[in-house]
Amino acid sequence: MPVPAYRLILWNVDHTLLDAARVTREAYAEAFEQVTGRPMVRLAPTAGRNESEIIFETLAFNGIATSDDHLEAFVRALEAAYSTRRDKVRSFGRVLPGAAEAVGAATALPGVVQSVLTGSLEAAARIKLGELGLDRMLDLSVGGYFSPVYPKGAAIEMSRISAGRKYGTVFAESATVLVADHPLDVRAARIARARVLAVATGAVTESELRTAGADAVLPTLADTATVLHTLDRLTST
Structure with missing residues (x-):
């Protein structure tokens, strides 16, 4: 019997999953x-x-x-x-090393829903993800995107609420994780009381991401087993 949805993984798009x-x-x-x-x-x-x-x-x-x-x-x-x-x-765009494998592997976690959290326009995010083949593993209808009104922290909360309505459940703050590559994303997740897996795939070092307060930091998404273990740990406590 399938496990009811209870954990939410939100992936940042640019410099975390892909480079365009x-x-x-x-x-x-x-x-x-x-x-x-x-x-x-x-x-x-x-x-x-x-x-x-x-x-x-x-x-x-x-x-x-x-x-x-x-x-x-x-x-x-x-x-x-x-x-x-x-x-x-x-x-000219490219999926970053291990990104597709990480998202694909995470679909096997019990009770998981995966989407995105980005400061970009929804239309732009959908085009990038779709053309690079990442959209099939993500529920983009419950994602968080650019809003002229709401900051990223609020977008995380709104995504959690949208996912809860769609899947008929409550996604706890402690069972929500943002995977991202910048201290500003870490700060947004902290405001929303979500967990953060930070990856140094952008212009920021692992040390800077740890200093920003990420719950876990990895150099890339290339080690699928470690990414999966970390996501499981962060959303199970």
Whole structure:
């Protein structure tokens, strides 16, 4: 008899599961020019951040006086730019070592539901995951994505609530784990009282992730057995 769902694993997308940095920059450049009529010279840092932070900082870096109207227009343009780059995600994006194997192995954990938690646009996340073949193992309908209103910590809580409604259960804070690669993600999980498995697959070291307060830190997702054991441990206590 299947074990009822009781634990929730949320995977960060960019720099944790996959790398599509080239496509991201191209999409931002197209959206920037469409919104401002000028070429983008500099893209703001993206790691660990919400889309609105990246958009407003990119506008500022390029000498654009920002307003609230910019966000809605930029989001629409960015969604369109990603939608025309599906082939480039397949050509230039890549699944990070061990990511597909880790997600696949975690599906065997008793009572598990897997989704994503990202500061990116939902449309962009779905395109990246779909084109690189990771979406089949994840329930993206209960994921947490960019919101102009809610920070990442709140998005984790909202994902937990959405998953609870869909699966007819309660996912305890202690049975929710975020797998991510940046101290800002660790902080968001702490706000939501979720557990954190941090991986040094982005621009941050293992030491920095430990200092940020992650419950467990691994260099990559390449050791499937260790990833699975860690996820099991973090969501069983």
